[in-house]
Structures are given as structure tokens and as C-alpha cells.
Amino acid sequence: GESVGLHLPTLSVQEGDNSIINCAYSNSASDYFIWYKQESGKGPQFIIDIRSNMDKRQGQRVTVLLNKTVKHLSLQIAATQPGDSAVYFCAEKRSGGSYIPTFGRGTSLIVHP
């Protein structure tokens, strides 16, 4: 079936290091992907998105890479800060026309000072 999943449930890094959070998807018809950050007790916060006609997109300290060949998505955070500690979700656009993001379980990023 179609699914969105994450390789690692928890990622621990030192402050200042770069972080890479990975995500696999199985729906080859997905054409839009989004990364969200969710802090404890808050709603998910939009970070960055990418369409399937792109391989890479950069934002402020974040880069999303899309590898359609192996159906893999990654979020890279440069110079990780304690404020980056949160759960990160990738979401894909479901096939069928309606834009309804489907979320995986998430990866918990823990940044140690």
C-alpha cells in the first residue's frame, strides 16, 4: 500500500552539528512533499516543501533533497541549535487529485548543548 515512513525514530546531535532526517515514501505518483516541525504541545509548523520536478530546495539553514529513483526524501539542518529540538514529519501529497498530506510517525530530533 501507499505509505510515508521515517528511517529513524530518534536522532541525537550536538549543537552546531549538521542534522539529516530521512524519509521514505512508496507512492511513485506523489508529486509534492512537505517537512513539518512539531514542538511539544504545539501544532506542526511548515518548514519547507518541494515538488517532484525538483531535486533540491534550500531555505534558511534547511535543505530538502528528493531522490525520486529510490523514493527518498531528506531534511538537512545546518548548524543545529537547541531550538531545533522537536519532532519532524515528512508528508506527501496523496494521489487522486485532492491535496491531502499524509504524515508518517515522525523523527524526534534532540540537540544537546
Next chain:
Amino acid sequence: GAGVSQTPSNKVTEKGKYVELRCDPISGHTALYWYRQSLGQGPEFLIYFQGTGAADDSGLPNDRFFAVRPEGSVSTLKIQRTERGDSAVYLCASSFKGGGLFFGEGSRLTVL
């Protein structure tokens, strides 16, 4: 307002009671979504509105759940005969023309 607003932020009710959760989306956003999130899980899709109509309600778990958006802006999620398994954070999000979703802080529902 500047962001998606959800009320109440917390709701405690007894099993069998009726509950309404309200969502006020970002002004001008035509699409509105309801998701449900249990502890340690990602958001689970419930229903999606485009304007006033429910474009996709395939995520509603059963007929005890219903949502409306009568004027294409504010939406209300209604849960009848609540059960303990309905306890979760109910998230609302809005978007403009298929772009990224912007979420509210959620309404935490606890059914005793």
C-alpha cells in the same frame, strides 16, 4: 488573525457527551483540514474542505464524527456520544491553492 485559531485548547468531557471543536483558519485560505493526533503518532487525516463543501471526508472514523464549514471560513468538528478512544489532539489546518498546510495549536480532547 495571523494564524489558525482553535478553541477550546483543552476539553474534558464524560463518555457519551457531545463535543464541538472550532477552527478559525487564516483569512483567505480556501482549504481547511481536520486531523487527529494521538501521543507519539503523526497527524491522522479526518476531513478536508474546499470552500464550504467537504471535498473528502474519508478519514472520519465513523458516523459519530461530523464537520461543517457553512460560510467557507470557520469550521466546527462535532463528535457525538464521545468514547474514551476519541481522546486525542484535534488539529485544524488551512492552506491556499494547494500550498503547504498551516496548523493551529490543536484542541486536546480528553474523554473520561
